[in-house]
Amino acid sequence: MKASILKALGTSVVLSLGATSAAWSTECIAPANPGGGWDFTCRQIGKILYDLKLVDEPVQVTNMAGAGGGVAFAHVVNERNTDNDLIVAASSATTTRLAQNAFGGATADQVRFVGAIGADPGVIVVAADSPFQSLNDMVEAIKADPGSVAFAGGSAAGGFDHMKPLQILKAAGFDDIKAIKYIGVDGGADAITQTVGGFTQAMTGDMSEIVGFIQSGEVRALAVLTEERVPGFEDIPTAREQGYDVVAVNWRGLYVPKGISDDDFNMWAERLQAVADSDEWKEAMVANGLAPFTKVGGDFQSWIDQVVADTVTLSKEIGVIQ
Structure with a gap:
């Protein structure tokens, strides 16, 4: 064989x-x-x-x-x-x-x-100085003005990183998901750079991609997309506990x-x-x-x-x- x-x-x-x-x-x-x-x-x-x-x-x-x-x-x-x-x-x-x-x-x-x-848990991340303090803040901002928030991710349009914020917005009752802005870049590090630099308002990716940036204080994770909080990162709330039944790992x-x-x-x-x-x-x-x-x-x-x-x-x- x-x-x-x-x-x-x-x-x-x-x-x-x-x-x-x-x-x-x-x-x-x-x-x-x-x-x-x-x-x-x-x-x-x-x-x-x-x-x-x-x-x-x-x-x-x-x-x-x-x-x-x-x-x-x-x-x-x-x-x-x-x-x-x-x-x-x-x-x-x-x-x-x-x-x-x-x-x-x-x-x-x-x-x-x-x-x-x-x-590898999915995450939604913003720059440390972002006005969004919770996933709810971001969702409400998108509902009010879908063009006001752009996500950067390490997959192409339609890929797994793109799907994460779409799932969250669908869970929030927002159906016009074509209006959600997504920019696919070459990997999670580039997506973080776009967000920290202010070119996008959020990053969608995996936990392994953001650990160093969290430790350096450059970013803040609004949600981890797991069933329970991740050991070692217990301060990051799940999307579920914030009212969005989304698990994306x-x-x-x-x-x-x-x-x-x-x-x-x-x-x-x-x-x-x-x-x-x-x-x-x-x-x-x-x-x-x-x-x-x-x-x-x-x-x-x-x-x-x-x-x-x-x-x-x-x-x-x-x-x-x-």
């Missing part, structure tokens, strides 16, 4: 085998080159699965870059649909791209999302082939829950700036279904998809 992958995809696949003499029973596909978030997910979860003896042999990590995850997704759907020893790293970017038809007609229901066990998790049995799906959910509960994973989250966010099995799949549906609706409203 590995030879056929290489033949089909050529140099776009890098096999990271570790000890070449080992036998493999489980494979984790990271849909990107080594070093990124999906690669981290496969390597860290794979290591803990083996350390906890949840799998019999070390987990093979296969880096399968291309089309923002689309190459790996197509490979799983078309060639590995019943492989119960296959797991694939995923994140919020995966579901956003699927919802926006970025994988050439592929849809989220062609695989099964087995769980997420950590997340860049979760780290896995999907599996759709054609595996319910028993195998539940087995992977139980394994992932065991990883989430381990001290080793908790240490990895702290070391890599992730917040607790655990949803596995049917609960996670139902949550994903709703996230995809909401993303489709918003994407149509702003014209990203028809």
Whole structure:
């Protein structure tokens, strides 16, 4: 099977085998080159699965870059649909791209999302001298004059950063979301610079992007988009506790082939829950700036279904998809 992958995809696949003499029973596909978030997910979860003896042999990590995850997704759907020893790293970017038809007609229901066990929390941030003291202040200002507040974010228009303020305004009962100004820049640091410099009134991004700026006092976070306040940042209120039922986190998790049995799906959910509960994973989250966010099995799949549906609706409203 590995030879056929290489033949089909050529140099776009890098096999990271570790000890070449080992036998493999489980494979984790990271849909990107080594070093990124999906690669981290496969390597860290794979290591803990083996350390906890949840799998019999070390987990093979296969880096399968291309089309923002689309190459790996197509490979799983078309060639590995019943492989119960296959797991694939995923994140919020995966579901956003699927919802926006970025994988050439592929849809989220062609695989099964087995769980997420950590997340980079979404945040809404303003400059330290901003007149907005709360998320409510900002929402009311936008309702009164939608053009008065521009958001900077590290994703393109229609991407995950853009969706965060749109979700908040929708939760506030504001429907003219095309009127909300968003400027996509090259990463979170640039988005912070735009906001601190006064070129935009707010930044939409992830917690990991703003930690240093919060510590230096250059910005103030109006809300974190998690279910509960983030450990270590307990002074930042959630959007929920301010009256906006929005959870938007860049979760780290896995999907599996759709054609595996319910028993195998539940087995992977139980394994992932065991990883989430381990001290080793908790240490990895702290070391890599992730917040607790655990949803596995049917609960996670139902949550994903709703996230995809909401993303489709918003994407149509702003014209990203028809």
